[in-house]
Amino acid sequence: MHRYVPHSEISGDTHAPLARPSLRVEDAPLLRGRGRFVDDIALPGLLHASFVRSPVAHARLNGIDASAARALPGVRAVLTYRDLRPVIGHDRIPLALPVAAIRQHVDPSWLVEKEMCFVGEPVAVVIAENRATAEDAANLVVLDYEELPAVTDPVAALVAGAPKARLDCADNLVAQWELKYGDAERAFAGAAHRIAQRFRIHKGGGHSIETRAVLARYDEAEDLLTVWDGTQMPHKAKRVIVDTLGLVESQVRVIAPNVGGGFGPKNPFYPEELVVPAVARLLGAPVKWIEDRRESFTATNHEREQDWDLEAAIDADGKLLAVRGKVHHDHGSATPSGLSTAQNSATNFIGPYVLPAINIAFVVCLTNFTPATSSRGAGRPQGTYVMERLLDRIAERLSLPRDEVRRRNLIGPDQMPYVTEVVTRDGLPMTYDSGDYPESQRRALETARWSDFPARQEAARRKGRFIGLGLSNYVEGTGRGPFESVSVRIGPSGKIVVATGATDQGQGTHTMLAQLAAEAFGVTADRVQVVAGDTAASPLGHGAYASRQAVTAGNALHIASCLVADKAKQVASAMLEVSTDDLELADGEVRVRGVPGMKKSLGEIAHALSGVAGFSLPAGETPGLAASNDFIPPAITYTNGTHVCEVEIDPDTGHIRLLRYIVVHDCGRMISPMMVEGQVHGAVAHGVGATLYEWMRYDASGQPQTVTLADYMLPTSDTMPPIEIHHMESPTPLNPLGVKGAAESGTIGAPAAIVSAIEDALKPLGVRINDLPVTPERLLALIQSAQR
Known part of the structure; x- marks a missing residue:
């Protein structure tokens, strides 16, 4: 369900609306089974790769016996670090980012040389004529290793005398910094109330329907290495491959074909993305690797543990004065993506509220787990969850309604643009560019009939039912730079071809770009061909992350299309011998x-x-009907919204049922409301999973305990409530289209709203929830503890 509120109703903006009904152009081949994913690509002489992986969380590797594997019929090669080091120019994958807070950069190994640092780390690769043989041979490889103590807790890991997660690092502290401004100590000295809370937050992975996949072919005649990669960032993959294999840009092409979901974990560059191309070039044969689901749990990056220990200072009216404390972030065994997840948690903690002072120390710890990088939300749900939980505690302490304590602290629309004292990792002040946060909350509460709920709740309690209503507000920084590239070209066929560095993993990038191009040239979307995720089509690009592509690629396309349209009118003016003022562009024609x-x-x-040949171009114009643009966003643009959730709890079993879910969402001007709703729906599902189901469990030795979808719970259609989406539009002044990102916001607001509702339902029992996920076992234990 949804209600579309035109942006003009919110802001008075009079630009033509972008919101036009449009079917997705990607869907027809996918629905007919004609998609082209990496595993659909079959090449002559194709070989298959299987990786030998570390069976323990931490060990010194003494030797590898691959004799039995090499003797198996159909095996073409078993390759170790020593075998591939002559063709790979770096000991580790060069992924270090210029982040000042990092004390020690820990680039991931492409194959283990001496030390295995997490279960699932690749140690060797088997190449065989088919996948089954490759997997059988991998099981025959014998690793000689000396097991070492495993680091599995980010708080205990920083205690003096704790074992080291990596022998080549001085200690386990990989980074530290302070989120600090204002005079927190003075605020606490004069506060009417202080509230201290500790939160232990777990967040899992992306778990896309298609696992990671790489296929590489080296063509000696063309001296070209082509890599088909199920990645969100093919241009980054190309840069790393060029660098590590000692090639030049013209020798490498990376293609992201159809990709079955990304959600963040397909953003980083992984060892397999380097080893497979290196082996294909070494053997002179195409090589394919398709990750199995167990590998997806153990070798694909995911988010994990954060420990927040905070204290809030509040005045007598419930207004925030300051927050101070410390956060421990489990970063896993390497730093393949800098500190983006932990930094997002820090900046998103402030949310849509006025917070005069803050002093929180963030410490990032190495552990013997898979490296921790972003999954949908990328640290923002954790920061939002903690702030929203603190506000619920403030409401409880001061006997204020939960909506009222938020209302008193929300940034008002008259304060926009709101410049905080936080500097983002881009080096710019964190500035909320547009939005009406109080109105978003008001609409959500009105839709939920918040004021009527206490009577309904009391009636349910008399019948022995425990129902509750919760809310949360959030912001999301979107449209992160540095740029995105788009070129628009029209040939004599009249087909409009859009090439871009943006990529698509199912979110509708092709449709978004086709719709914008069709609008610019007055045609239907089927007359636009979009080429995305191919480094040969667009030499520059960054791809999918940080809810950015509508902002960056969308505006690049808009600008390039305007240039092409203007040029078409200039040329038509000369050809028709009329003024450009007399011309219009419609239905793919320039008309008088x-x-x-x-x-x-x-x-x-x-x-x-x-x-x-031999004749001049019309009107002295330059050749070709084409233009390109590299759109550089001047700053991050902030989406916002409010979530309200209604739940029912069975106190005898801990079972949680979501009855109703409401989202009021503002992502600026919408290009396609239908696709925005799809993004919000999917993101809420991710948020539900992170709150109630998903838990990547390890034992004390670092062995993963949930490596199948039978053990690791995901939300299913029967567990999801009806989701009602209501749109607001506050166009951003930061780009010509006025658009903001939308892909992750549903995840950000969900955990806090759901937990607030659970606590509300169990208020008579005095249950308090700080930690995530809230599984039935955990909730039942809290209920039983509260009843003692």
Whole structure:
């Protein structure tokens, strides 16, 4: 369900709306089974790779016996670090980012040389004529190792005398910094109330339907290494491959074909993305690797543990004065993506509220787990969860309604743009560019009939039912730079071809770009061809992360399309011998207004600009009907919204049922409301999973305990409530289209709203929830503890 509120109703903006109904252009081949994923690509002479992986969390590797594996019929090679080091120019994958807070950069190994640092780390690779043989051979490889103590807790790991997660690091403290401004100590000295809370937050992975996948082929005749990679960032993959294999850019092409979901874990560059191309080049044969689901649990990066120990200072009216404390972040065994997840948690903690002072120390710890990088939300749900939980505690302490304590602390629309004292990792002040946060909350509460709920709740309690209502507010920084590239070209055929560094993992990037191009040239979307995720089509690009592609690629396309449209009118003006003021562009034609017969199609104009040998181009124009743009966003643009959730709890079993879910969402001007709703729906599902089900469990030795989808719970259709989405639009002034990102916001607000509702339902029992996830076992234990 949804209600669309035009942006003009919110802001008074009079630009033409972008919100037009449009079916997704990607869907027809996918629904007919004609998609082209990495595993659909079959090449002559194809070989298959299987990786030998560390069976323990921490060990010194003494030797590898691959004799039995090499003797197996159908095996072409078993390769170790020593075998591949002559063709790979770095000991580790060079992924270090210029982050000042990092004390020691820990680039991941592409294959283990001496020390295994997490279960699932690749140690060797087997190449065989088919996948089954490769897997059988991998099981025959014998590793000689000396097990070492495993670091499995980010708080205990920093205690004096704790074992080291990596022998090549001085200690386990990989980074530290302070989120600090204002005078927190003075605020605490004069506060009417202080509230101290500790939160232990777990967050899992992306778990896309398609696991990671790489296929590489080296063509000696063309001296070209082509890599098909199920990645969110093919241009980054190309840069790393070029660097590590000692090649030049013209020798490497990376293609992200159809990709079955990304959600963040397909953003980093992994060892397999380097080893497979290196082996294909070494053996002179195409090599494919498809990750199995167990590998997806143990070798694909995911988020994990954060420990927040905070104290809030509040005045007598319930307004925040300051927050101070310490956060421990489990970063796993390497730093393949800098500190982005932990930094996002820090900045998103402030949320849509006025917070005069803050002093929180963030410490990032190495452990013997898979490296921790972003999954949908990328640290923001954790920061939002903690702030929203603190506000619920403040409401309880001061006997204030939960909505009222938020209302008293929300940033008002008259304060926009709101410049905080936080500097983001881009080096710019964190500035909320537009939005009406109190109105978002008001609409959500009105839709939920918040004021009527106490009576309904009391009636349910008399019947022995425990129902509750919770809310949360959030912001999301979107449209992160540094840039995205788009080129628009129209040939004599009249087909509009859009090439971009943006990528698609199912979120509708092709549709978004086709819709914008179609709007610019007055055609239907089927007359636009979008080429995305191919480094040969767009030499520059960054791809999918941080809810950025509508902002960056969308505006790059808009600007390039305007340039092409203007050029088409200039050329048509010369060809038709009329003023450009008399021309209009519609249905793929440049027409003279009011004179139906006087027109030139875009194909005819492009043909004229292709030139004829020995003749001049029309009107002295430059060749080709094309333009490119690299859109550089001046700053991050902030999406916001409010979630309200209604739940029912069975106190005898701890079972949690979500009855209703409401989202009021503001992502600026919408290009496609239908796709925005799809993104919000999916993100809420991720948030539900992180709150109630998903838990990547390890034992004390670092052995993963949940390595199948039978052990690791995901939300299913029967556990999801009806989701009602209501749109607001506050266009951002930071880009020509006025758009903001939308892909992760549903995840950010969900945990706090759901937990607030659970506590509300169990208020008579005095249950208090700080830690995530809230599984039935955990909730039942809290209920039983509260009843003692």
